[in-house]
Amino acid sequence: GESVGLHLPTLSVQEGDNSIINCAYSNSASDYFIWYKQESGKGPQFIIDIRSNMDKRQGQRVTVLLNKTVKHLSLQIAATQPGDSAVYFCAEILYNQGGKLIFGQGTELSVKP
């Protein structure tokens, strides 16, 4: 089965608020994680990545936090906008399995104007 999963299937936030999407993983050998955004009718789109030798990485309006002790990953979106409404997936690459890219179930983010 999948080794990456998400805590919440849906998240609703007010425009301008910050969003936090969580993800748990089970494979302690994973050392590269990616967050993808998928809009309706489109393929997943890369947002941000992080290696296991880091605990935080920032992009434009997004921050990924990695806690290897509890095998937890989160995506923070600052000043959430209507265009951020989508399904967000965390994914991991399993280098001990030939570099498989495995996705979790996803969280649907809905931004209220």
Place this chain on the structure above:
Amino acid sequence: EAGVAQSPRYKIIEKRQSVAFWCNPISGHATLYWYQQILGQGPKLLIQFQNNGVVDDSQLPKDRFSAERLKGVDSTLKIQPAKLEDSAVYLCASSLHSAYTEAFFGQGTRLTVV
């Protein structure tokens, strides 16, 4: 830079029929993935190629699904015969190489089996 191209965009077939999907990855990308995404779920890896060799096909239903990557570039995924539960979006992705590089996805092919 051109993205990952997939065709067809949509396909409707009857159960027990055959269907094929085509993927053209980003030029120079050595790794190619095929995923099945059922509505409301995350993409499930079916097969992963490194150039024209198979890295992982552990979740490919080999009694009905097959895939090949000709000359390490384009790839086709075939289902024969199709079942109702094969209705899903089939996504193709490619990456420069699997190590510490993100995969880029195509738009997908939406398959409906009736």
